[in-house]
Amino acid sequence: MSKTKPRKEKWNISDIQKWGPGRHEMGATIPESGNADDYETGGWRSERPLRDREKCNDCMICFFACPDSSIRVENDKMVDIDLEHCKGCGICAQVCPRDAIEMLNEIKACKLEEK
Amino acid sequence: MARKAITGNGAIALALKQVEPDVMAAYPITPQTEIAQNYAQYVANGDVVTEYIAVESEHSAMSAAIGSAAAGARTITATSSQGFALMWEMLFIAASLRLPITMPVITRALSGPINIHCDHSDSMGGRDCGWIQLYGEDAQEGYDNAIQAFRIAEHMDVRLPVMTMIDGFIISGAIGPVETLDDEQVKEFVGDYVAVNSLLNVEKPVTVGAFDSLGGWYFEHKIAQNRAMENAMDVIEEVGREFGELFGREYAHFKTHEVEDADIVLVAIGSAAGNVKTVVTKLRAEGRKVGVLKVRTFRPFPTEQIREALSGAKVIGVMDRSDSFGAQGGPLFTEVSAAMYGGESHPQIYNFIYGLGGRDIFPDDIEGAVEMLEKAAAGDTLAQQRHYLNVREG
Numbered sequence: 372m373s374k375t376k377p378r379k380e381k382w383n384i385s386d387i388q389k390w391g392p393g394r395h396e397m398g399a400t401i402p403e404s405g406n407a408d409d410y411e412t413g414g415w416r417s418e419r420p421l422r423d424r425e426k427c428n429d430c431m432i433c434f435f436a437c438p439d440s441s442i443r444v445e446n447d448k449m450v451d452i453d454l455e456h457c458k459g460c461g462i463c464a465q466v467c468p469r470d471a472i473e474m475l476n477e478i479k480a481c482k483l484e485e486k
Numbered sequence: 487m488a489r490k491a492i493t494g495n496g497a498i499a500l501a502l503k504q505v506e507p508d509v510m511a512a513y514p515i516t517p518q519t520e521i522a523q524n525y526a527q528y529v530a531n532g533d534v535v536t537e538y539i540a541v542e543s544e545h546s547a548m549s550a551a552i553g554s555a556a557a558g559a560r561t562i563t564a565t566s567s568q569g570f571a572l573m574w575e576m577l578f579i580a581a582s583l584r585l586p587i588t589m590p591v592i593t594r595a596l597s598g599p600i601n602i603h604c605d606h607s608d609s610m611g612g613r614d615c616g617w618i619q620l621y622g623e624d625a626q627e628g629y630d631n632a633i634q635a636f637r638i639a640e641h642m643d644v645r646l647p648v649m650t651m652i653d654g655f656i657i658s659g660a661i662g663p664v665e666t667l668d669d670e671q672v673k674e675f676v677g678d679y680v681a682v683n684s685l686l687n688v689e690k691p692v693t694v695g696a697f698d699s700l701g702g703w704y705f706e707h708k709i710a711q712n713r714a715m716e717n718a719m720d721v722i723e724e725v726g727r728e729f730g731e732l733f734g735r736e737y738a739h740f741k742t743h744e745v746e747d748a749d750i751v752l753v754a755i756g757s758a759a760g761n762v763k764t765v766v767t768k769l770r771a772e773g774r775k776v777g778v779l780k781v782r783t784f785r786p787f788p789t790e791q792i793r794e795a796l797s798g799a800k801v802i803g804v805m806d807r808s809d810s811f812g813a814q815g816g817p818l819f820t821e822v823s824a825a826m827y828g829g830e831s832h833p834q835i836y837n838f839i840y841g842l843g844g845r846d847i848f849p850d851d852i853e854g855a856v857e858m859l860e861k862a863a864a865g866d867t868l869a870q871q872r873h874y875l876n877v878r879e880g
């Protein structure tokens with residue numbers, strides 16, 4: 372999966388499960404940025420967007436509309452959807468002027484994947 | 487140093503001007519208005535370099551203050567009553583993010599019925615929002631506390647927001663004598679601001695205000711917050727002592743007057759403590775063994791020190807300028823009672839609620855309370871624990 376921005380330094384939280392009140396940064400501050408990447412919200416999804424490469428003309432409207440920055444773009448092309456973070460809101464499917472995105476039931480999509 | 491005739495609000499606005507913080511985000515509200523107005527005037531006159539954010543509400547005032555403090559700026563605001571209530575949700579956030587914002591609170595009753603006059607319902611209602619609370623008796627203490635608040639809030643062992651109270655109108659609007667310090671003295675005492683985990687530091691990027699829920703560390707963070715409160719206990723004293731050494735007015739968590747050999751001690755907070763002291767002095771001249779303890783630090787509450795100071799009393803009368811509906815008594819009463827329960831001596835403790843919505847309290851009311859307590863001390867336990875002073879009966 373893509374890491375959009377490389378971080379300056381990684382916060383070492385290998386044993387954070389054991390951390391008491393004295394170990395944390397003051398005010399629950401996280402001493403690094405860009406860590407939303409580590410929070411995999413894809414598990415919240417009940418519907419999964421499926422893009423039809425044939426219909427899509429890389430207009431990028433879905434990229435601007437996606438509230439979770441889950442439309443992945445490389446070299447001006449809409450490459451695919453980051454399913455580790457996509458929450459399945461369906462906005463991309465709504466805004467796509469070419470009806471290139473279809474929302475599938477997540478369970479069915481998983482089953483299709485298994486096949 | 488200079489001696490000025492000035493209102494409580496004027497004195498506090500002057501203290502803030504002398505500190506000259508980076509940002510003030512405030513909304514005017516009676517009886518705090520003069521602070522917001524005077525400070526805006528200082529900014530307009532070019533007397534200070536402070537960025538003044540004229541926000542559209544107190545919720546926004548505290549939100550802007552939080553943003554500003556998280557960005558690494560020394561930040562202030564000020565409020566009263568409904569404004570304090572409107573800040574409510576943000577007060578907790580300021581404290582839990584450990585942002586050393588300071589805020590004078592000019593205490594005023596909460597609606598309803600609508601009332602703009604003094605009582606402590608606003609600040610006492612906010613006693614568990616995680617802010618340090620210092621109460622002043624008069625304009626001088628309001629001025630001195632407003633300055634010391636920066637040192638306490640910004641101390642590296644504390645890093646908690648501090649609110650400093652004076653009584654609305656009674657002190658905020660009344661002109662009285664205040665010994666002010668020179669600008670340089672104040673600036674030197676307060677020192678340079680040191681930002682911690684500033685959002686604007688691109689060398690060390692941080693995430694502030696992240697989600698921390700089930701399976702997370704919310705609980706541990708709350709304990710860390712309470713440890714900072716415990717640390718504040720010593721820091722408040724250190725700062726008060728240093729202030730005394732430098733400027734001749736020493737501050738502690740509370741002040742006692744004639745308490746040592748007293749059978750009866752009244753505990754008071756805010757401007758009424760001065761009235762009680764006057765009455766105590768008069769009664770002492772009549773040979774009556776009465777004393778008064780004036781509370782300055784309410785959060786963190788100096789439990790052990792107060793228990794120690796009151797350990798010789800037979801009867802304690804705690805005076806609250808706010809009620810706690812359905813509780814055993816007002817906030818100061820329950821705090822003092824809990825402190826005494828943990829001690830060896832178990833004095834009788836009664837609660838006197840007075841002054842709600844600005845109702846006057848007269849020396850006769852205080853003497854009346856002492857008379858009741860004298861009866862209790864003589865073995866005639868009072869039927870009621872909670873009493874109201876200067877109310878219409880029926």
Ligand code: SF4
Binds near residue numbers: 456458460
């Ligand atoms: S479904 Fe929602 S979250 Fe997922 S890619 Fe589309 S817009 Fe983004």
Ligand code: SF4
Binds near residue numbers: 426432434466467469
């Ligand atoms: S909005 Fe539709 S056509 Fe445009 S890039 Fe996205 S999927 Fe392709």
